[in-house]
Amino acid sequence: MSPRRPPVCLTIAGSDSGGGAGIQADLKAFAACGTHGTSALTALTAQNTVAVTAVHPVPGAFIVEQVRAVVDDLGVDAVKLGMIGSPATAAAVAEALDLVPAGVPVVVDPVMVAESGARLLDPEAHDALVRLILPRATVVTPNLPEARALAGDATLDGAELAAAVRALGPAAVVVTGGHRDEATDVFQDADGTTLIPGPRHPDGAAHGSGCTHASALAAHLAHGHAPLEAARAARRVAAHAVAHGLRDLGTGAGPVDVLDVRSRTAPGA
């Protein structure tokens, strides 16, 4: 009997040369959650644990071509969107999403600022993100500052904040909790608001936690879980990756480690 076909998850996102966030985090999270990862790069970043020193956008037509290549041959069971960067990239990503079969869930992580403080979304791309991308989202996963920026109100929190983001068109919202004392995620869909609590790991490393969370959520949707169950699982996966984070790598915010590589040995060793 041949082994079962694993679900296929596609990340449309930027590359983090430091291996903490972006497609590097996404592919590790997909694998950790029992799915095969494919990727379409939107931008290359020269990035480490302290800074983003350069950004090289990928031409829009090439973003579309990457998506066409993988969807046509390998298929796709869930999509995760990360760094968009510019209005032109948002338009290309919207065009690429037209190549994804109807009904395939799309998780949007509205990446705005890296943990090191670098802006990853041009201010003029905000409108394109809201107009072209958010209405196509099955689940959107902003952190607290991103949710407030999307809502256009820096005072909102909890269910009111999630509702303001959901009013922009996604079917469900998770406002992630890494920027709160409690690290409680707030999930909201048409059925209401659910808090997703869990332990905070103050001594871990969290660079890439948002990417890991959104990718784990996409992977669980690809396995057939409902959005709320997928969001609960994603909170667990992200927290585990933070707890095992590589805080001794680099001099800034260390990368999350969803695979807990320190517990592994090289095959054959």
Ligand SMILES: Nc1ncnc2c1ncn2[C@@H]1O[C@H](COP(=O)(O)OP(=O)(O)O)[C@@H](O)[C@H]1O
């Ligand atoms: N210190 C932490 N301990 C446990 N979970 C965390 C911690 N930091 C973040 N998380 C979890 O990681 C996920 C991503 O959260 P967050 O840090 O808000 O995103 P971002 O990396 O985009 O800022 C969420 O599920 C959040 O609850």
Ligand SMILES: Cc1ncc(COP(=O)(O)OP(=O)(O)O)c(N)n1
């Ligand atoms: C290329 C790239 N994409 C996304 C991010 C931000 O990722 P996130 O998981 O939100 O992690 P932090 O950078 O906030 O820790 C990135 N830095 N680079």
